[in-house]
Amino acid sequence: MKKTIYLCLSVGFLFSNTSYSQKDETSLKTTYEKDFLIGTALGIEHIYEKDAKANQLIKREFNAITPENIMKSQIIHPEFNHYSFEASDKFVEFGQKNKMFIVGHTLVWHSQLPAFVSKINSADSLRLFMTEHIKAVAGRYAGKINSWDVVNEALEEDGTLRKSVFLNKLGEGYIKEAFDLAAKADPKAELYYNDYNIEQPAKRKGAIELIKKLQASGTKINGVGIQGHWSINSENLKDIEDAIVEFSQLGIKVAFTELDYTVLPNPWDLKGADVNQRFEENPKMNPYKESLPDSVQNRLAERYENLFKVFLKHKDKISRVTFWGVNDSHSWLNGWPIKNRTNYPLLFDRGFEPKKAYLSIMKLKSKPTN
Numbered sequence: 495m496k497k498t499i500y501l502c503l504s505v506g507f508l509f510s511n512t513s514y515s516q517k518d519e520t521s522l523k524t525t526y527e528k529d530f531l532i533g534t535a536l537g538i539e540h541i542y543e544k545d546a547k548a549n550q551l552i553k554r555e556f557n558a559i560t561p562e563n564i565m566k567s568q569i570i571h572p573e574f575n576h577y578s579f580e581a582s583d584k585f586v587e588f589g590q591k592n593k594m595f596i597v598g599h600t601l602v603w604h605s606q607l608p609a610f611v612s613k614i615n616s617a618d619s620l621r622l623f624m625t626e627h628i629k630a631v632a633g634r635y636a637g638k639i640n641s642w643d644v645v646n647e648a649l650e651e652d653g654t655l656r657k658s659v660f661l662n663k664l665g666e667g668y669i670k671e672a673f674d675l676a677a678k679a680d681p682k683a684e685l686y687y688n689d690y691n692i693e694q695p696a697k698r699k700g701a702i703e704l705i706k707k708l709q710a711s712g713t714k715i716n717g718v719g720i721q722g723h724w725s726i727n728s729e730n731l732k733d734i735e736d737a738i739v740e741f742s743q744l745g746i747k748v749a750f751t752e753l754d755y756t757v758l759p760n761p762w763d764l765k766g767a768d769v770n771q772r773f774e775e776n777p778k779m780n781p782y783k784e785s786l787p788d789s790v791q792n793r794l795a796e797r798y799e800n801l802f803k804v805f806l807k808h809k810d811k812i813s814r815v816t817f818w819g820v821n822d823s824h825s826w827l828n829g830w831p832i833k834n835r836t837n838y839p840l841l842f843d844r845g846f847e848p849k850k851a852y853l854s855i856m857k858l859k860s861k862p863t864n
């Protein structure tokens with residue numbers, strides 16, 4: 495497989511030499527420059543520039559960054575009166591230094607909450623936590639963060655509001671409150687609603703209702719983030735295209751905020767990205783421990799190619815496409831929803847080399863019509 499890639503790189507349409515990673519300036523971000531931003535999620539190791547190869551790849555290929563974990567309330571706000579801004583300051587500094595579009599992820603989410611929140615009993619205390627949190631975090635980076643995922647995953651699969659601690663204690667108005675607080679704390683940032691599976695019809699309908707309500711009440715909302723945690727084994731392009739069109743008809747931007755394609759079997763055909771769902775380890779569920787067969791590599795490339803064809807068709811509606819991780823070894827899908835697996839969901843392999851999927855996306859832009 496690798497040989498094929500090197501061959502394409504060396505004799506192909508884009509690259510003039512084999513030592514691609516050192517010399518060639520052609521990259522995802524330059525190739526898609528006129529279409530939409532190309533982002534990646536950064537782990538703590540990337541923020542602190544621990545690995546030279548990863549660091550070089552991030553700077554070369556991507557022009558937008560999202561913090562994978564360090565801005566979640568559990569980490570940035572561990573105690574009621576204590577914030578931990580060291581890593582997030584470093585993250586923002588990294589983005590500024592490299593002139594990247596900086597995404598804040600995420601202000602209000604029912605997962606990865608600090609332990610003290612589970613002990614909160616009254617609506618008033620929870621409201622105080624949410625208010626102080628948004629003021630402190632969005633306020634600290636006002637004018638520096640380009641876009642906030644204000645509320646994350648507030649919907650159930652059937653499109654009704656998720657029965658989260660926020661809904662249960664504060665009522666459905668908490669979503670509007672969160673957006674209004676974010677707009678006040680950082681008037682310049684774009685504000686997004688972010689969720690998984692909202693390309694699917696029922697959940698999409700719920701998201702559209704939610705966004706329409708916010709708009710009708712005069713609340714600022716600039717866009718919707720479709721997470722994009724998908725599987726090479728299920729077809730959903732029509733849903734994705736319909737979602738792009740329907741969301742943009744609301745007058746907002748559409749971003750793909752956490753893109754990856756699992757190549758592994760999913761337990762019970764699980765779809766989505768509920769971080770609280772976990773399953774037992776089992777060798778049958780980890781079939782490509784040593785290497786990825788060419789047939790699967792090709793399938794992944796084909797899935798990415800078809801997806802990006804849809805993205806290009808609707809590039810006027812899409813603001814950003816962010817991959818959920820830098821390379822395969824970094825991906826959260828090695829540990830979720832089953833621990834200790836070897837997954838291959840991204841465009842760069844464990845040696846930071848571009849995979850066939852990368853080439854398939856680059857190739858799309860070599861045609862004169864794009």
Ligand code: XIL
Pocket residue numbers: 562563646721752767768769826
């Ligand atoms: C994931 C991270 O990638 C993991 O490292 C962490 O253990 C759990 O969360 N939806 C989101 C992201 O909005 O924040 C989640 O990120 C993946 C699903």
